[in-house]
Amino acid sequence: MSSPAPDAAPDGPARVDAPRRALPWQGLPRTVYLFRVLGMGLGLLPVSFVLRDLHAGWMPWAWSLFACLLWPHLAFALARASRDPFRAERRNLYLDSIFAASLVPLMQFNLLPSVLLLVVATADKISTGIRGLWLRTLPAMAVALLVAGACTGFAWQPHTSMAVMLASLPILVIHTLAVALNGYRLIRKVQKQNQRLDDLNRIDALTGLQSRAHWQQQAEAALHRSQQRTGASTLLLVDVDRFKDINDHHGHAVGDDVLRAIADVVRRVAPAGSDAGRLGGDEYVVVLPTSLSLAESTAEAIRAGVEGLRFPRLPSLRCSVSLGLAEPPAAGLTLREWLEAADRALYRAKAAGRNCTASRDAVRTPQR
Numbered sequence: 001m002s003s004p005a006p007d008a009a010p011d012g013p014a015r016v017d018a019p020r021r022a023l024p025w026q027g028l029p030r031t032v033y034l035f036r037v038l039g040m041g042l043g044l045l046p047v048s049f050v051l052r053d054l055h056a057g058w059m060p061w062a063w064s065l066f067a068c069l070l071w072p073h074l075a076f077a078l079a080r081a082s083r084d085p086f087r088a089e090r091r092n093l094y095l096d097s098i099f100a101a102s103l104v105p106l107m108q109f110n111l112l113p114s115v116l117l118l119v120v121a122t123a124d125k126i127s128t129g130i131r132g133l134w135l136r137t138l139p140a141m142a143v144a145l146l147v148a149g150a151c152t153g154f155a156w157q158p159h160t161s162m163a164v165m166l167a168s169l170p171i172l173v174i175h176t177l178a179v180a181l182n183g184y185r186l187i188r189k190v191q192k193q194n195q196r197l198d199d200l201n202r203i204d205a206l207t208g209l210q211s212r213a214h215w216q217q218q219a220e221a222a223l224h225r226s227q228q229r230t231g232a233s234t235l236l237l238v239d240v241d242r243f244k245d246i247n248d249h250h251g252h253a254v255g256d257d258v259l260r261a262i263a264d265v266v267r268r269v270a271p272a273g274s275d276a277g278r279l280g281g282d283e284y285v286v287v288l289p290t291s292l293s294l295a296e297s298t299a300e301a302i303r304a305g306v307e308g309l310r311f312p313r314l315p316s317l318r319c320s321v322s323l324g325l326a327e328p329p330a331a332g333l334t335l336r337e338w339l340e341a342a343d344r345a346l347y348r349a350k351a352a353g354r355n356c357t358a359s360r361d362a363v364r365t366p367q368r
């Protein structure tokens, strides 16, 4: 939007600005402008037919032409020129309602176009999404109706002719569809943003594995199934060996590359139905849908896969992982106890020299 920022920066020494965030209502004047041009422009059609039938003088005609044709552009220009476009637009929205209501007595309360103008003006306020705006404009409309009514002596001819009915159709159809389409567009946008938020919540941004919170939910469900004896599962903790050294020698960016590459190995090797996540730092965790003996083979495949990783930009870089396995704890015990058991196994793998797998009973070191 080309309108000036709400507050101009004061003169003074150059400084680093915080990242700029779009102001929530910045696009309001342009959105409202389109609907105002459409609503007021189409509204002029039935108003003109009624004024013609009433043989109205120049005053009602001039006022109607100003309100329906000139005002939408003037309102936009005022909002754009304002230092605070949102405040200016909110004032314009009140004036919209006042103008629409003032046309009703000019039409001598011709039923269909009068109801239509009042409803469209109110619906427009609702569709701005500004809380309570439509309710607050109702008293302003009532006052406008009374003042214009007093000026016209409350002349009363509510009958709507067929010609006026036909002239009312465009605003009824086109404006209603335009508002509905705008609502649809907004709903789609919100749905996409909700989906993105959900993804951000479920997925670890660096590795693409499950986030810790999401993994915990999945693991608790798997533990429950195991404790109900409706499915085998084994917990596997994977920790990068001497990862701090990799960061210190090659930098955090390379460290991140290593974390991503190891996540790829985990994803590739873990059997279907596994839940793999990143617990944080250089630690991964997988619930495998298999018994301990099959899980040991998976763990060994991950260990070997990580050992075999090569990084084209750093051909000499090698990495390895230590792995700890644990069967589900007895009924009544929780995910916390399961993780602690896997952590104890992982500790044994580290103590046995790293780059190996350990479970409660055994440490499996690869043949080197």
Ligand SMILES: Nc1nc2c(ncn2[C@@H]2O[C@H](COP(=O)(O)OP(=O)(O)OP(=O)(O)O)[C@@H](O)[C@H]2O)c(=O)[nH]1
Pocket: 206, 239, 240, 241, 242, 243, 244, 245, 247, 251, 252, 253, 254, 255, 256, 259, 280, 281, 282, 350, 354
């Ligand atoms: N590059 C990178 N480093 C991270 C990230 N999260 C944690 N780290 C680093 O990972 C390292 C973890 O080191 P530790 O687990 O304490 O120890 P280690 O060097 O892996 O040694 P052992 O686990 O005993 O083999 C720390 O230096 C953290 O700063 C991350 O997202 N990216």
